[in-house]
Amino acid sequence: MNEQLLRDLLLYLNNLGISSRTELLPSLLKAQKLFGYIPEEAIEIISEKLGVSQVEIYGVISFYSLLYVKPTADTVIRICTSPLCSQKGSHKIQKALQEKLGIKEGIPSTDGLFMVESVHCLGLCAHSPSALVNEIPICHISENKLDDLIEGKGSKPLARAFSDNPVLTSRFGTIEADSINDFIREDGFKGFIHALTLDQETIISNVKASGLLGRGGAAFPTGLKEESTAKDEAKEVYVICNADESEPGTFKDRVMLLNDPYSVLEGMLITAYAIGSHKGFIYIRGEYDQAQELFAKVLKNAEEKGYLGENILNSGFSFHVEIRSGAGAYICGEETALFESIEGKRGYPRNKPPYPVDSGVFGKPTDINNVETFSYISRIFGEKRDNSSTRLFCLSGDVKRAGLYELPFGIPLIELINDWGGGTKEDRKIKTIILGGASGSFVPEKYWDIPLDQKSLREAGLSMGSGVIMVFDETKExxxxxxxxxxxxxxxxxxxxxxxxxxxxxxxxxxxxxxxxxxxxxxxxxxxxxxxxxxxxxxxxxxxxxxxxxxxxxxxxxxxxxxxxxxxx
Amino acid sequence: MIGLFIDDIEVECDEEMTIMKAAESVGIEIPTICYHEKLTPPGLCRQCVVEVEGARVLLPSCVTKVREGMKVKTNSPRVQRVRKTILEMLAGSTDLSNAQGLQEQMKESGADSKRFDNSEKRVFPIKDDNPFYIRDYSKCIVCERCVQVCSEDIQFSYALTTSGRGYENRISTYYDKELPQTSCVFCGNCIDVCPTGALIARKESL
Known part of the structure; x- marks a missing residue:
C-alpha cells in the first residue's frame, strides 16, 4: 500500500467542508483517481471520516461502473458499445485491441499498463465509433489505428452546432467557452440581471408563459416545476442541473457545456432567484471530464466577478453551485436516483410520490432540470423570447453530417435527415429511424415525414425524448x-x-x-x-x-x- | 376520512392509508413479496401493483396513498399479466423451492414456473461459514429485507449490503467476507424476514 497516497486521501478528507455522507461519491472518485482503484484501507479511512459503514461503501462502489475494488491499469481504454458505435463495428475493434494487447475485457495486463472494457455510450455518437482513453475522448476509432488508440491519439470530437436561426447555440464559436468576458460581451447574464429586477412571481409566470417544456426527455412544463418548488415555504430549496447525459444517441448537453456553459449557470441563477434557493448542484456524468473541468473554471470566474456566491451583484441574493461527478451509471440521470447519488448512496430511484418539488435531494424541495432547459431559461429573460421555438436535435447514425442541430419545432423528420443531415451515406436507402434513443422506439415508415413537435409525435405514439434521431441504412439489421x-x-x-x-x-x-x-x-x-x-x-x-x-x-x-x-x- | 372505490366496493378510510391497507380493511388481500409489516416498504417487487383510473402506469399499493374518489382495480387483466410475468421471471432466475409463499402466489396467478427455464439462473455455492446460519443465495430474490433489518430498520449492525447492479445485484458482506469476519452480531433478524428460505438457522436446516 502506498502510504503517501493514503496521506493524500486523508488530506483531501480533512479538507472537506462537510464530513457527511454526501461527500461519499466525491471521496470515492478521489480515491479511484489516486490509487487506480479503491483499496480496503481507503474504504476504512473514508468510512471513519464520513461516518458511513464500510459495507455500505462497498455496496456503493459495486454499483458504479467507474469505481473498482480491484486494481485497474495505468491506461484504461473504454470502447463505446452503444447501438450507434456497435453498428459501426466497435465490438470488432474492441476484440482486436484486446488481442493486440493480449488481455481480456475488464482484466488489466499483468504489467498493469493497460485495461480494456466496453462502456455504454460516451455521448460521442456523431463521431462513432468512439472510445475514452483514460479521460481523453477519441473519435472514429478503427482497427487500422489501434496504435494511436493505445497512445490516446486520434480525432477529437467537434463541438459545434448547425442552425440557420440559432438561439441556444448563438454563442457557439463566437466566444471562448471559459471566458466570462466573452460571455458578457455576447449579452451573457443580461437575462439574470433583468430577472433580478422582477419579483419572483413574475419570473415564474414568464417561464410558464414561455411554454418551455423540459428538454431532458420527459417534457414536463418547466414553469410549473418552478411554481411548485417556490410555493413551498420550506427554507431549504435546491436547484439541480442534470448533466448526467447518458442516453445512447444524446450528446447535446456535452456540446452545450463545452460551448456556452455560462448560459447554463445563468439559467440556474435565474431559477434559484425565482424559487428562493441558495444552493445548487450540477451533476455531470463521470465520462465528461472535459466538461467538468470547464465548468469548474466557469464557477470560479463567476464567483470572482460577483455573479455567484454571497450577495450576488449587491442584490442581497446568494447562491452557490457545486459540481458533482457521476461515476458510470445511466440510471443516475433519473432525477430521484441522481438525488440518492448526491446523498452518497447506490443510484436507486425512489418511489414517487413524493415528487422532487416536495421532497428531492436531502428530502428538500428540489427544482431539477436538464442542461438545455437551463440554457433556454437564460434566453427567455435575456432576449425576451416568449416562446420555446427551437430545440436541440442530436442526429447520428448513417447520415452524411451527423451532429448537433438547433432547429424549430415542427421541422419534418425526413427534412432534418435529408436537408440538414445530407441524407444517408452513399445515398443508401434508410432501413429505419429511432427517435428518443435506446429508450425510444422505431418510427414506422408512414411517419418519416412527421413534424417534430410534441403534439404530432404524441398523436403518432412517438416521443422525441432528449432530441435523439438515429438513422440506420439498409445495410443494418x-x-x-x-x-x-x-x-x-x-x-x-x-x-x-x-x-x-x-x-x-x-x-x-x-x-x-x-x-x-x-x-x-x-x-x-x-x-x-x-x-x-x-x-x-x-x-x-x-x-x-x-x-x-x-x-x-x-x-x-x-x-x-x-x-x-x-x-x- | 375519505371515500374511494376498490374493486367497485365503496371504502371509507383515513386519508393517510395506503391502497393496500384500505383494501385489507374491506377484505381484499393484495399479494406482495417485499412488503413487511415492520419494515420501511421499498416498493420494489411490484407484485402489489394495482390499476388506478387515470394513472398512466400501475401503482404499487404498498406505498401509494388513497385519494378521495379514487377508483382502484386490484385484479384487472393488466394487473394479472404483470403479477404472473414477474413470478415467472423470478422462477426463471432463482430457486424458489423453499419459498412457500411465492409458490402459493404462483398457483393463484396461474404462473408457469418453467416458462423461463432456459434462461440463465443465479446459482451460487452455499455459504456455510458460521455456527448459526446457512446462506443459500441461489434462493435469494434480492428483496433486501435482510439488509434493511441489519441496517437502519432494526439492528444497526451494518453487516450486509446489496452489491452489484441490475440482474447482478447480490446480498453481500464487506468484500464478501465470511460472516464471523464482519460486524454481524448473529441477532437472527435477517432469518426471520427472509421470504424464500435463502437464510436459515442451522438447526432448521438439519
Whole structure:
C-alpha cells in the first residue's frame, strides 16, 4: 500500500467542508483517481471520516461502473458499445485491441499498463465509433489505428452546432467557452440581471408563459416545476442541473457545456432567484471530464466577478453551485436516483410520490432540470423570447453530417435527415429511424415525414425524448440493432425493482438468441409479456421505457419474432 | 376520512392509508413479496401493483396513498399479466423451492414456473461459514429485507449490503467476507424476514 497516497486521501478528507455522507461519491472518485482503484484501507479511512459503514461503501462502489475494488491499469481504454458505435463495428475493434494487447475485457495486463472494457455510450455518437482513453475522448476509432488508440491519439470530437436561426447555440464559436468576458460581451447574464429586477412571481409566470417544456426527455412544463418548488415555504430549496447525459444517441448537453456553459449557470441563477434557493448542484456524468473541468473554471470566474456566491451583484441574493461527478451509471440521470447519488448512496430511484418539488435531494424541495432547459431559461429573460421555438436535435447514425442541430419545432423528420443531415451515406436507402434513443422506439415508415413537435409525435405514439434521431441504412439489421439496445438496458438497469431487474435480462437473453439463431415459437409472447410488465409496473422511467424499442419492433416487423412455420399473428 | 372505490366496493378510510391497507380493511388481500409489516416498504417487487383510473402506469399499493374518489382495480387483466410475468421471471432466475409463499402466489396467478427455464439462473455455492446460519443465495430474490433489518430498520449492525447492479445485484458482506469476519452480531433478524428460505438457522436446516 502506498502510504503517501493514503496521506493524500486523508488530506483531501480533512479538507472537506462537510464530513457527511454526501461527500461519499466525491471521496470515492478521489480515491479511484489516486490509487487506480479503491483499496480496503481507503474504504476504512473514508468510512471513519464520513461516518458511513464500510459495507455500505462497498455496496456503493459495486454499483458504479467507474469505481473498482480491484486494481485497474495505468491506461484504461473504454470502447463505446452503444447501438450507434456497435453498428459501426466497435465490438470488432474492441476484440482486436484486446488481442493486440493480449488481455481480456475488464482484466488489466499483468504489467498493469493497460485495461480494456466496453462502456455504454460516451455521448460521442456523431463521431462513432468512439472510445475514452483514460479521460481523453477519441473519435472514429478503427482497427487500422489501434496504435494511436493505445497512445490516446486520434480525432477529437467537434463541438459545434448547425442552425440557420440559432438561439441556444448563438454563442457557439463566437466566444471562448471559459471566458466570462466573452460571455458578457455576447449579452451573457443580461437575462439574470433583468430577472433580478422582477419579483419572483413574475419570473415564474414568464417561464410558464414561455411554454418551455423540459428538454431532458420527459417534457414536463418547466414553469410549473418552478411554481411548485417556490410555493413551498420550506427554507431549504435546491436547484439541480442534470448533466448526467447518458442516453445512447444524446450528446447535446456535452456540446452545450463545452460551448456556452455560462448560459447554463445563468439559467440556474435565474431559477434559484425565482424559487428562493441558495444552493445548487450540477451533476455531470463521470465520462465528461472535459466538461467538468470547464465548468469548474466557469464557477470560479463567476464567483470572482460577483455573479455567484454571497450577495450576488449587491442584490442581497446568494447562491452557490457545486459540481458533482457521476461515476458510470445511466440510471443516475433519473432525477430521484441522481438525488440518492448526491446523498452518497447506490443510484436507486425512489418511489414517487413524493415528487422532487416536495421532497428531492436531502428530502428538500428540489427544482431539477436538464442542461438545455437551463440554457433556454437564460434566453427567455435575456432576449425576451416568449416562446420555446427551437430545440436541440442530436442526429447520428448513417447520415452524411451527423451532429448537433438547433432547429424549430415542427421541422419534418425526413427534412432534418435529408436537408440538414445530407441524407444517408452513399445515398443508401434508410432501413429505419429511432427517435428518443435506446429508450425510444422505431418510427414506422408512414411517419418519416412527421413534424417534430410534441403534439404530432404524441398523436403518432412517438416521443422525441432528449432530441435523439438515429438513422440506420439498409445495410443494418433490426435484430442486431435490437440486440445492442437490449444489451444496454441489461447493463444499465439498477436492479431495484423486479420488472426491470429481471425483465431487462430476460429481454436481452431472448433478443440475443433471436439475433444469433432466430426466434423460438414462444419468443414473441414472452417478449410481449416482459415488455408490458416493464412498461406498466417498473418503478422508474428507465424500466418503463426499456422495452419500448422491442415492443415497437414487434409491432413493425412481427415476422422477425415468429419462428419459421409458426403462426404469424 | 375519505371515500374511494376498490374493486367497485365503496371504502371509507383515513386519508393517510395506503391502497393496500384500505383494501385489507374491506377484505381484499393484495399479494406482495417485499412488503413487511415492520419494515420501511421499498416498493420494489411490484407484485402489489394495482390499476388506478387515470394513472398512466400501475401503482404499487404498498406505498401509494388513497385519494378521495379514487377508483382502484386490484385484479384487472393488466394487473394479472404483470403479477404472473414477474413470478415467472423470478422462477426463471432463482430457486424458489423453499419459498412457500411465492409458490402459493404462483398457483393463484396461474404462473408457469418453467416458462423461463432456459434462461440463465443465479446459482451460487452455499455459504456455510458460521455456527448459526446457512446462506443459500441461489434462493435469494434480492428483496433486501435482510439488509434493511441489519441496517437502519432494526439492528444497526451494518453487516450486509446489496452489491452489484441490475440482474447482478447480490446480498453481500464487506468484500464478501465470511460472516464471523464482519460486524454481524448473529441477532437472527435477517432469518426471520427472509421470504424464500435463502437464510436459515442451522438447526432448521438439519
Amino acid at each position: 433490426i435484430p442486431s440493432i435490437l440486440n445492442d439496445i437490449s444489451s444496454f438496458f441489461n447493463h444499465e438497469s439498477c436492479g431495484k425493482c423486479y420488472p426491470c431487474q429481471l425483465g431487462s435480462r430476460k429481454q436481452h437473453e431472448i433478443i440475443s438468441r433471436i439475433h444469433k439463431s432466430g426466434p423460438l415459437p414462444d419468443d414473441r409472447d414472452k417478449l410481449l409479456d416482459i415488455g408490458f410488465t416493464m412498461k406498466d409496473a417498473s418503478l422508474c422511467g428507465l424500466g418503463q421505457t426499456a422495452s419500448s424499442a422491442v415492443l415497437s419492433a414487434i409491432n413493425l416487423w412481427p415476422e422477425l419474432f415468429t419462428a419459421k412455420g409458426g403462426p404469424l399473428q
